[in-house]
Amino acid sequence: MNGFRAMLGKEMQVLYTSPLAWAVIAIFLLLTGYTFSVWLIVGQNVSLVRVVHQSAVLLLLFMPVITMRAFAEERRHGTLALLLSTPVDEMALVLAKFLASLSLVCAMLIPTLLYPVLLAHFGHPDWGTVQAGYLGLLLHASALTALGLCLSALSTNQLVAAVMSLGLGMLLWVLDSLGRMLPEPFDVLVVNTSLIAHFTPLSVGVVYLSDVGYFLSLTALGLLGAVRALARP
Amino acid sequence: MVVMRGLSRRYGRKLAVDAVDLEIHQGEVFGLLGPNGSGKSTLIRMLTGLLVPSAGQIAIAGLDVLKEGPAARALMGYVPEDVMLYPAMRVHEFLRFMGSLRRLQGANLTRALERVRARLSLHEVWTTPMGRLSHGYRQRALIAQALLHEPALLILDEPTNGLDPQQIIDLRELIQSLVPTHTVLVTSHILSEIERVASRVGILLQGRLCSVLPLSRESRYRLRVLAMPDDGVEGLLALLPGILEVLILEKRIGDALEMEFVLAADASLDAVARALTEAKLPVVGLQAVTGGLESRFLALTSRIAQV
Numbered sequence: 001m002n003g004f005r006a007m008l009g010k011e012m013q014v015l016y017t018s019p020l021a022w023a024v025i026a027i028f029l030l031l032t033g034y035t036f037s038v039w040l041i042v043g044q045n046v047s048l049v050r051v052v053h054q055s056a057v058l059l060l061l062f063m064p065v066i067t068m069r070a071f072a073e074e075r076r077h078g079t080l081a082l083l084l085s086t087p088v089d090e091m092a093l094v095l096a097k098f099l100a101s102l103s104l105v106c107a108m109l110i111p112t113l114l115y116p117v118l119l120a121h122f123g124h125p126d127w128g129t130v131q132a133g134y135l136g137l138l139l140h141a142s143a144l145t146a147l148g149l150c151l152s153a154l155s156t157n158q159l160v161a162a163v164m165s166l167g168l169g170m171l172l173w174v175l176d177s178l179g180r181m182l183p184e185p186f187d188v189l190v191v192n193t194s195l196i197a198h199f200t201p202l203s204v205g206v207v208y209l210s211d212v213g214y215f216l217s218l219t220a221l222g223l224l225g226a227v228r229a230l231a232r233p
Numbered sequence: 234m235v236v237m238r239g240l241s242r243r244y245g246r247k248l249a250v251d252a253v254d255l256e257i258h259q260g261e262v263f264g265l266l267g268p269n270g271s272g273k274s275t276l277i278r279m280l281t282g283l284l285v286p287s288a289g290q291i292a293i294a295g296l297d298v299l300k301e302g303p304a305a306r307a308l309m310g311y312v313p314e315d316v317m318l319y320p321a322m323r324v325h326e327f328l329r330f331m332g333s334l335r336r337l338q339g340a341n342l343t344r345a346l347e348r349v350r351a352r353l354s355l356h357e358v359w360t361t362p363m364g365r366l367s368h369g370y371r372q373r374a375l376i377a378q379a380l381l382h383e384p385a386l387l388i389l390d391e392p393t394n395g396l397d398p399q400q401i402i403d404l405r406e407l408i409q410s411l412v413p414t415h416t417v418l419v420t421s422h423i424l425s426e427i428e429r430v431a432s433r434v435g436i437l438l439q440g441r442l443c444s445v446l447p448l449s450r451e452s453r454y455r456l457r458v459l460a461m462p463d464d465g466v467e468g469l470l471a472l473l474p475g476i477l478e479v480l481i482l483e484k485r486i487g488d489a490l491e492m493e494f495v496l497a498a499d500a501s502l503d504a505v506a507r508a509l510t511e512a513k514l515p516v517v518g519l520q521a522v523t524g525g526l527e528s529r530f531l532a533l534t535s536r537i538a539q540v
Contacts, residue, residue, distance in 0.1 A: 002333055002336060002338050003333060003334045003335075003336065005333070006329075006330050006333030006334055007334065009330070010319075010322075010330050013321070013322070013326075014319065014321065014322075017321045077316065077317040077318075078313055078314075078315055078316035078317060079316060079317070079318065079319065081278075081281070081283055081311075081313045081316075082311065082313055082316060082331075082378075083334065084281075084282070084283055085281045085282065085283065085306060085309070085311040085313075086306060086331070086334040086335055087303040087304070087306045087307040087334070087335065087336060088303075088334050089302075089303060
């Protein structure tokens with residue numbers, strides 16, 4: 001536990017002293033802020049559905065950038081060998097990096113809580129939809145983070161890790177439209193592995209346990225994959 | 234302290250480490266020598282638990298490195314080669330972090346930090362970011378992290394790389410100050426450095442541990458004979474059963490032979506002299522040898538190359 005806390009603290013320090021993290025937060029807030037303003041002022045819509053959807057797409061693009069360095073950089077700099085030579089186990093290393101990356105997602109999302117507050121000022125937003133939307137974003141981000149960490153653990157080059165992570169995220173996102181072109185029963189199978197198919201209900205305020213389970217399974221798969229990739233070959 | 238039995242590691246078809254049997258004793262400095270690609274790094278990676286052996290076992294103080302990984306790793310301090318440490322972290326932050334990973338906390342961690350700061354003379358750079366340290370100080374910080382928890386076994390992988398002469402002398406003094414309370418395993422390409430700090434040295438060639446030699450002055454001898462028995466070196470060796478442990482070097486000049494050897498633990502030089510006298514061999518010299526690790530290393534590598 002002591003080792004896990006130390007690792008988490010170090011990850012937070014490395015992450016938040018990096019200009020990349022602040023650039024990602026700034027661009028995320030700029031883009032979602034723009035969408036929110038246009039949607040509210042021009043579209044006269046008292047809803048966050050559009051912003052939540054756009055945030056999911058932005059996370060798809062930004063999470064690989066956040067997770068790419070997690071293990072690939074440690075491996076390239078030789079510090080991974082140093083960490084693995086200590087009594088701390090691989091799971092603690094992976095979880096520390098996972099939570100640190102997820103904290104950055106929280107740092108991106110917390111300022112956007114201003115949007116529902118503004119909506120409440122001008123109208124009567126559906127709070128259930130807002131809560132489900134944020135839950136969906138957190139689940140979506142945790143799955144992408146875990147997959148990104150897994151691919152970073154498999155690579156020594158952070159750019160390769162980022163490209164692979166982006167590719168996998170995009171594939172999972174568009175699998176839905178590809179799946180619909182397939183004959184039964186493959187269509188259902190493929191559509192159900194798609195990120196968007198499970199995210200859309202959450203973004204409009206409908207919480208199915210199957211969708212929550214899908215994101216949690218993907219997260220567990222990514223984390224276990226990262227642990228396996230670090231395990232002594 | 235360290236026991237390796239039949240340790241092998243295969244990468245595809247290539248056998249990087251081939252059935253190594255080795256014991257490193259408590260409180261000694263053991264040097265591991267070998268040219269590039271000889272399997273030194275693979276052996277170290279298996280010892281530190283970073284790599285799983287294809288066959289064989291490794292134990293540190295009786296703990297199996299694979300089955301009791303965390304407990305075995307808690308006993309060791311590891312200084313890897315060519316590490317680029319976290320540039321934004323200050324030296325004390327890095328050491329505190331590594332100390333926490335090594336299960337130190339509270340007052341114990343604070344005491345350990347003070348101890349390594351004094352021992353490695355890190356006062357000047359204590360609050361300097363790692364990215365701004367000179368190579369020598371980076372190496373000191375790396376050694377400091379490995380000593381924080383007073384490990385029973387310290388593993389130094391090419392520790393003198395990139396150090397200036399004064400830093401090499403400081404490192405040598407540090408290693409010497411660690412015995413006999415710590416066991417040290419050090420790898421290096423610089424034979425003279427190994428010779429100065431190690432009490433025994435293992436020579437690894439093409440993945441095989443070809444020889445383990447004691448480096449104390451008294452244990453190595455040079456013998457010169459003007460004529461060999463009829464069956465050559467083999468016949469000469471047959472005259473010394475149980476006396477001669479390792480034949481290090483043999484050089485023939487016509488009928489004459491010069492050889493260097495290590496005596497078996499319970500053998501004496503008198504026994505060698507007696508056996509040679511009884512065989513009526515024309516011995517012209519039998520003396521203790523100092524230094525010369527380089528010549529022995531070259532002799533071994535050339536012998537392996539011929540094979």
